[in-house]
Amino acid sequence: MKQLNERMGLAKTEMFTDEQNKISLFAKVFGHPARVAILQYLFKLDSCICGDLVNEIGLAQPTISQHLKELKQLGLIKGNVEGTSVCYCINKDNWSNMKDIMIEFLDQDISNTDCC
Amino acid sequence: MKQLNERMGLAKTEMFTDEQNKISLFAKVFGHPARVAILQYLFKLDSCICGDLVNEIGLAQPTISQHLKELKQLGLIKGNVEGTSVCYCINKDNWSNMKDIMIEFLDQDISNTDCC
DNA sequence: TTGTTTCATTGCAATATTACGATATAAAAA
DNA sequence: TTTTTATATCGTAATATTGCAATGAAACAA
Numbered sequence: 516m517k518q519l520n521e522r523m524g525l526a527k528t529e530m531f532t533d534e535q536n537k538i539s540l541f542a543k544v545f546g547h548p549a550r551v552a553i554l555q556y557l558f559k560l561d562s563c564i565c566g567d568l569v570n571e572i573g574l575a576q577p578t579i580s581q582h583l584k585e586l587k588q589l590g591l592i593k594g595n596v597e598g599t600s601v602c603y604c605i606n607k608d609n610w611s612n613m614k615d616i617m618i619e620f621l622d623q624d625i626s627n628t629d630c631c
Numbered sequence: 632m633k634q635l636n637e638r639m640g641l642a643k644t645e646m647f648t649d650e651q652n653k654i655s656l657f658a659k660v661f662g663h664p665a666r667v668a669i670l671q672y673l674f675k676l677d678s679c680i681c682g683d684l685v686n687e688i689g690l691a692q693p694t695i696s697q698h699l700k701e702l703k704q705l706g707l708i709k710g711n712v713e714g715t716s717v718c719y720c721i722n723k724d725n726w727s728n729m730k731d732i733m734i735e736f737l738d739q740d741i742s743n744t745d746c747c
Numbered sequence: 748t749t750g751t752t753t754c755a756t757t758g759c760a761a762t763a764t765t766a767c768g769a770t771a772t773a774a775a776a777a
Numbered sequence: 778t779t780t781t782t783a784t785a786t787c788g789t790a791a792t793a794t795t796g797c798a799a800t801g802a803a804a805c806a807a
Contacts, residue, residue, distance in 0.1 A: 523766045524792030530689045531664035538667050545658035547795080548647035551736070555651065558739045563746055566753070573646045575797050580755055582795095593746075599753045599804050604746035614737045620667070621730045623674045630679055630709075630720035640762030640795045663765080682783070691767050696785055698765095715774050715783045 538620050541613050544589050549574060550582050554605075557592070563602035589613075654736050657729050660705050665690055666698050670721075673708070679718035705729075 528536050545551055552572050557564060568583075569576045583603060586592045590609040594601045644652050661667055668688050673680055684699075685692045699719060702708045706725040710717045 522792080523790055524764060526663055526665070526765070526793095527690070528664060531668055535664040535667045535671065539662050539664040542658045542661035542667075543663075545736075546655050546662045547642055547659075548644060548651040548655040549642070549795095551651045551654050551658075552647055555736075557744075558741070561744050569754095574643070574795095576754070577756080577798080578796050584755085595746075596754095596804090599751090601754060602746075605741050605744055607741050607744070610741060617737055618734055620661075620671075621733055625674070625721050625723050625726060628674075628677050628721055628723070630711075630718075639760060639797075640793090642763095642795070665765095685783095690765095692784075693768080693786080694766050697767095700785085712774090712784095715781090717784060 534616070537616060540589065541617055544585055544591070547582065549578070550586055553579075553582060553586065554591070557603070557605055563595070563604040565597065565602045566600050568603075650732075653732060656705065657733055660701055660707070663698065665694070666702055669695075669698060669702065670707070673719070673721055679711070679720040681713060681718040682716045684719075 526539070531539075545554075549572060553564075553568065556568070556571055569579050572579060574582075583592070583594070587594060587603075590606055591613060592603050593606045594603045596602075642655070647655075661670075665688055669680075669684065672684065672687055685695050688695060690698075699708070699710070703710060703719075706722055707729060708719050709722045710719045712718075
């Protein structure tokens with residue numbers, strides 16, 4: 516049966532606030548363990564990743580490259596070409612901005628909620 | 632062409648730590664603006680949602696019901712049957728637990744990172 | 748020049764997610 | 778009892794995501 520809006524599988528972003536869409540976009544990029552692992556590895560190193568990510572995480576090189584691309588598109592990491600390799604690191608300003616938005620959402624006061 | 636692992640489209644959770652999988656599961660549930668909107672509405676009300684969610688958010692009743700189910704399955708909300716309607720509210724303990732895990736991930740110290 | 752190394756992109760298969768009409772269920776109201 | 782109200786579930790269509798082999802591109806090495 517033909518559906519009306521032909522947008523199934525696609526979030527109806529136009530009916531939500533910019534903030535709600537922004538939160539969900541950030542959350543979505545953290546919604547895969549490989550991307551969480553990449554970021555945690557970056558934090559652990561305290562510097563750039565230059566190559567060894569494919570060995571560190573057990574996924575194929577194109578798959579890692581794709582996850583890096585998504586993190587980069589959201590601005591959470593940046594990559595610098597160094598010869599044949601590329602060094603990725605956290606984009607501090609954008610990470611900080613994302614953190615503020617996400618923590619504001621997560622850290623709401625629920626002490627007064629009176630529930631059934 | 633037949634693939635080897637027959638798991639494409641499915642995250643390979645077994646190769647990640649429990650923490651990484653847990654973070655990504657929480658993040659995934661926030662990865663849709665409708666679920667963010669539901670939670671924000673719950674916070675704003677400071678009490679239960681009994682019904683008016685379908686009017687509040689512009690999605691069909693089965694769609695809202697499905698989003699509520701996902702939030703409930705992760706334990707972030709709980710529902711109490713009250714006559715013909717169901718009242719949903721934040722599950723304080725589980726929300727607090729999730730918050731700690733997510734904020735620990737987001738709030739890592741990046742002041743010392745030395746990048747290219 | 749001809750490899751070699753490193754990473755990105757393309758193409759595609761498999762699975763997941765989203766949305767909603769139709770229908771089921773269960774309690775309240777008439 | 779019958780009807781109404783509120784929510785859940787089923788089935789299914791459309792789109793998104795994930796993963797990787799094959800290939801491309803760009804810098805380096807020999």
